[in-house]
Amino acid sequence: MSHLLEVKNLDVKFDTDEGRITAVENISLSVDQGEVLGIVGESGSGKSVTAKSIMKLNPGNTSYNEDAEIILDNENVLQFNSKQDLKKIRGGKVSMIFQEPMASFAPAIKIGAQMIEQLLIHKNINKEEAKSISINMLKRVGIADAEKTV
Ligand SMILES: Nc1ncnc2c1ncn2[C@@H]1O[C@H](COP(=O)(O)OP(=O)(O)OP(=O)(O)O)[C@@H](O)[C@H]1O
Ligand SMILES: [Mg+2]
Known part of the structure; x- marks a missing residue:
């Protein structure tokens, strides 16, 4: 059976003023349904980049890298290039709670x-x-006056 998510032989490089740097080298991992995977490493080791x-x-x-x-x-997400393709997964099949969530939400939009x-x-x-689902979800996590958030 295929995995829910599989990353194979991934390298991530960045072009910088000092040249091309390798942030992640040859990482492979898989996650199956119902499984939780934690990635541990020192600061700057490439967890967020991965x-x-x-x-x-x-x-x-x-x-x-082309063989990642x-x-x-x-489907290989790395082959997705159009915004349409990426929209299919972003916020749908995959969601992310960013490292600094306070800075990740648009502050001017409820x-x-x-x-x-x-x-x-x-x-x-x-x-x-959609409104009713959102309000119910916010209530479930204890947000007071959830109706005022939409
Ligand atoms: N756009 C970028 N351009 C150049 N270097 C980058 C870029 N984004 C990340 N890096 C570098 O990639 C490396 C990995 O960064 P990453 O943010 O993945 O680390 P991390 O393991 O999440 O660290 P922390 O535990 O502090 O969150 C770091 O050296 C970082 O400076
Ligand atoms: Mg990080």
Whole structure:
């Protein structure tokens, strides 16, 4: 059976003013349904860079090796180039809680509205349904006045 997620032989390099640097070298991992995988390493060892590769979220100075594979649902994410392709997985099949979540949400847009936006992109539901799911989810994690977040 195929894995939920499989990363094979991934290198991640960055082009910098000092030349091309290797941030991640030959990492392979897999995650199966119901499994939790933790990656431990010293600061700067490439944990975030590896995780961001799964959604191709590293910036424009990044290069991936041609023989690397990041397999999600039998597709190699590294071959995705269009925004449309990437939208299919970002926030749908893969979500990320960023290292500094306080800096990752748009501060001028209410949290519920940001949740509704994701639901409308990835689920076949209308705005009212998305609103109700978002409010219920925020209530479940103890947010007071969840209705005011949309
Ligand atoms: N866009 C970039 N350009 C150049 N170097 C980068 C870029 N992004 C990350 N790096 C470098 O890649 C290396 C790995 O960084 P990464 O953020 O993955 O580390 P980390 O293991 O998540 O560390 P921490 O535990 O501090 O979060 C670091 O040396 C970092 O400076
Ligand atoms: Mg990190």
